[in-house]
Amino acid sequence: MTKRNWKGTTTTVVAILMGTSLLMNGQAYAASETSLTSTTTHKLDKQQKKHKNEQNLQQSIEASVEDQSNEQTEIQQFYQMVQDGTNNDLTANEESTTDQNGTDSSSTISDPSTEKDNRATNTSAPSSDIADQVISKGLKYKGVPYKYGSSKKTTRTFDCSSFTQRVFKEVGISLPRDSRQQSKVGKKVSKDQLQKGDLVFFRSYGSSSSRITHVAIYAGDNKLLHTYGKPGVTTTKFEGTSWEKRFELGRRVI
Template identity: 40%
Template sequence: MRKVTVLVLALTCLLAFQMGSASAASKLDSTVSKLIGINYDYGGTTTSGFDCSGFTAYVFKKFDVKLPHSSKGQYAMGSKVARDDLRPGDLVFFNTSGEGVSHVGIYVGDNRFAHSASKGVTISDLDEKYYAKRYLGARRVMDSDTYTSVAIDHV
């Protein structure tokens, strides 16, 4: 009986962590997961290599959302989103240069974001010390219909 209880608790926790995240069944997660590991390339906008805003622009272009190839330009788009209200597909911004907006990623749920960093396309946690200290804010650039078709599970 104890093993069954532990199994049920484990499954409950797993399901709870999946709530609010871009899961394997969403188009967003599927698109991002195919890009993990692609090398960083300053100015890069293709699967040969991405910089941070080239990565976000590439992903959103797949969903017919046009973004400029600049983290500052992307920061000027959409509507502000409080950190507590983040949903998959929101853009998250950081000051990594000491001079304002200089890095962008895509929130994928569970406090994580996908981005192209020096180690290539990866997923990081917003609470990682480096990013937590540099977090500037978030923007929602997808309308409700796009969000529903892209970031919600479609099993």
Template identity: 50%
Template sequence: MNSTKKTLMGKTLLGKTLLSITLSLSVALTGSLAVPAAKVEAATSSTASSVIATGQKFLGVNYKFGATAGSTSSFDCSSFTQYVFKKNGITLPRSSVSQSKAGKYVSKSNLKAGDLIFSDTNRDGVINHVSIYMGNGKLLHTYRKGLGVTISTFSGSTWDKTYVTARRVI
């Protein structure tokens, strides 16, 4: 009887030990997988904040259709987004149509700060405007001579009513 108790106790202790090791490994592995995801999200929001901060430095800079790429004396919508993103290590094509194919699609309901919003303000089926979504329903962009780089409300605006797509390039 005494040796039976020892064997049962040995099996019980072995079972508890294995269970403890399994749980510890599970927690350790799950925790290590969660950390990089949080770091990626933080890096993304940090990049978005940097892109927006860079763009805000140019508030009021003149609008000029066909502005020279890389110039900061005037911008059109796509030269503005191209310049601001490039300053933050992200290369975009020059035109709004080309930019609308960069990165990955994001639905209007899932917009995050730093996403690019594309509109067809001429209502002719061709994308002709790009803006940077700032979050909280605001856009950072340029579109009109005399106004220059500005912040606009997205909801109910011309850009909302003529919205075509959005892309995440960060």
């Protein structure tokens, strides 16, 4: 069969029966079921392989998203906190910050005359009992908003170190005002040695610097009791989270 295209060029198309051959212009042409099957199978194999690769890629993406979901959530929560450079705590020069929301006169505390810069004042009660009291006192403030630079004279808002100072004060233990000073009192403990009631100190997320930017109370059972960002006073998991990655040291003041 002869076809003519728009350019005037003719093309000859010849149909060859399956299993036969044709000699044309000195060139032999043959058609076989095997060659057709081979060509068709090759095309199907390529399509199946492409589809399989697309499935593998999709599964890989989904697995990656799932693996990172918890950490992404924690990172987002962290960046709701006031960035430190200044991160979460007052420096010694900022201790005179006044509270914009007023003070709670029924729970105002004064500076103890016997407080020392590098030592916590303890009581004579058993340490386990005091630790339970610390957690109990802290939990009653659950939901109180976080506010950077909160006055130590109020319980209407807290930053991380004013919260720890307040809670320990209520069980008879005096702590310095900011987290960097608090990280120097008591006995240093490792992550594996943490007990209920210990102070836990953190550096900034992703930082190699050992500069303290946050403090929490270890509440036992892999839980931290602290305040930050949007949740305010809350409890969060410790091990297996970004908080564990930020861990700098623990301090036992009970």
